[in-house]
Amino acid sequence: MTVYPFVSSFKDRHGKVRYRYRRGTRQISLKGEPGSPEFERQYELAANGISNLSDNHRANLIDRYVKSSLKRARTRSARQLVPMDITEPDVVSLLELQGWRCSVSGIPFPLKNVDQDRSNHAFRPSLDRVFPHLGYTKGNVRIVCEIVNLAMNNWGEGPLLTLVKEMRANALAN
Numbered sequence: 001m002t003v004y005p006f007v008s009s010f011k012d013r014h015g016k017v018r019y020r021y022r023r024g025t026r027q028i029s030l031k032g033e034p035g036s037p038e039f040e041r042q043y044e045l046a047a048n049g050i051s052n053l054s055d056n057h058r059a060n061l062i063d064r065y066v067k068s069s070l071k072r073a074r075t076r077s078a079r080q081l082v083p084m085d086i087t088e089p090d091v092v093s094l095l096e097l098q099g100w101r102c103s104v105s106g107i108p109f110p111l112k113n114v115d116q117d118r119s120n121h122a123f124r125p126s127l128d129r130v131f132p133h134l135g136y137t138k139g140n141v142r143i144v145c146e147i148v149n150l151a152m153n154n155w156g157e158g159p160l161l162t163l164v165k166e167m168r169a170n171a172l173a174n
Helices: 037-047 055-080 088-097 118-123 146-155 157-173
Strands: 007-011 017-023 026-030 125-129 141-145
Touching: 017 037, 026 037, 055 088, 055 125, 088 141, 118 146, 125 146, 141 146, 146 157
Parallel strands: none
Antiparallel strands: 007 017, 017 026, 125 141
């Protein structure tokens, strides 16, 4: 039998057994029975910090994010005269490959409507060119949090990691 950390079960008012993922203050309902493909998918999303939005709502948010980020990338690539060959499926597969997390910080991307909740703007997904002069090309793009991308804009990943290390040391010292 598979063990699912942070999962508990309870009987609802109709006597049906329900499952939920609870970690800290986050609580996410899980659909299906343990061991079923649906339950496994729901558990994986919950463990990665993604609430179980309806598939349609989730697809709409992803579609909106992908289209808007590609539109901004096309504009920047034309202005900066760098190549652009990534497509919507490329961006979606990157998001899935990265487990819906920032590739630098590991912070999960919010799948809420970030337009309505401005507190999530800093952590929304953003396309990052690993080597800016190579443009938005397959193998040169990763998805990071907006705040990470802005911080790396002028100085790159090295100074950002140094800053984070020093901030952590300072926090531990105080």
